[in-house]
Amino acid sequence: MKDSHGRLNRRTFCTIAGGAVVPLALSTACRRGWSNLPNDGRLTARPHHTGESLVSGQVKLGLESERDAILHVPRSATKSPFPLLLLLHGAGQSADDMFWYLGSAHEEAGVAVLAPNSRERTWDALNNLSGGFGPDVGLLNRALERVFEMVAVDATRIAVGGFSDGATYAISLGLINGDLFNHVVGFSPGFVVDGAPQGKPRFFISHGTRDHILPINRCGRRIATDLEAHGYDVTFREFDGDHEIPADVAREALRWLTTKAAL
Secondary structure (H helix, E strand, C coil): CECCCCCECCCEEEEEECCEEEEEECCHHHCCCHHHCCCCCCCCCCCCCCCCCCCCEEEECCCCCCCCCEEEECCCCCCCCEEEEEEECCCCCCHHHHHHHHCCHHHHHCCEEEECCCCCCCCHHHHCCCCCCCHHHHHHHHHHHHHHHHCCEEEEEEEEEEECHHHHHHHHHHHHCECCCCEEEEECCCCCCCECCCECCEEEEEEECCCCCCCCCCCHHHHHHHHHHCCCCEEEEEECCCCCCCHHHHHHHHHHHHCHHHC
16 A cells, blocks of 8 residues: 555565464554665666677676576577566575576567576565665666666566565565566565555566465455556466466466567
8 A cells, every 4th residue: 555655565464484474564663764765776777788689598697706697588589679577586595596487488488587696595675674675776786787788678578577575576676666667577476665656567466376475365466456456557367376486377477578468
């Protein structure tokens, strides 16, 4: 829901405590105003490379000696500019895991994928219960700047997405940076971090009906309903499964991103 300043506030989220899923209601103290945050979540990188893309296949960006960002530009695609998906991993995972989830779907769809690693076990605003964005935003901005120098990107099809904690972070950044990301993909998200919305991105959200980590009623369904209530275009895909990204759901999300009619 929106507060008096028009910000989207997170209402509840799910976490694991002692092996059980516990919904935590956020107190007023946990919802800090933007003036007190160390980082407002805004990204300044913008696509500008024209002509042929300079890379093909999978490369590391060389931004960090450890926990670097990985870029995959489809080898099979003969035309550019490419749609770009910034894809964020779940807690305790890595960028490599996201390519495991996708399989060959991104190559088949002709989508360039940028998968960074968080600085810590999960993304900064999720490590900090006050909801403050931090160094991960800076890394994402640097990674995007590097990609925009090397790859001709279709500015009408730039998406941020993720799985689990990565989906929570992606939806939050997507709302804050809707003037950059016109598509947002959330695979099994948990909640939304406070932020000042920009633009009007479209959303693809999926969630398993048997998710034992982030229950669909308190998480995916609630997020989709809240977004629709605030006028966002939402495609919500429920599937019979647990906390996962089924292959057919991944392919559907990439088709949604690449279909011009969905813009």
